[in-house]
Amino acid sequence: MDEEKRITLRLPADLHEWLVAQGKSARRSLNSEIVYRLEVERDAAVADTESP
Numbered sequence: 001m002d003e004e005k006r007i008t009l010r011l012p013a014d015l016h017e018w019l020v021a022q023g024k025s026a027r028r029s030l031n032s033e034i035v036y037r038l039e040v041e042r043d044a045a046v047a048d049t050e051s052p
Helices: 013-025 030-050
Strands: none
Touching: 013 030
């Protein structure tokens, strides 16, 4: 990640709690968990568009 952008994100409380719990179990911060999951999803989407 060469450049970072700061955003404000509103999440439903239950989704926030779930992401915090997932991050803790993976030893990641909430921010890192969100970035990780977005990157995984992006990579999967790119792979889908590249497959014949």
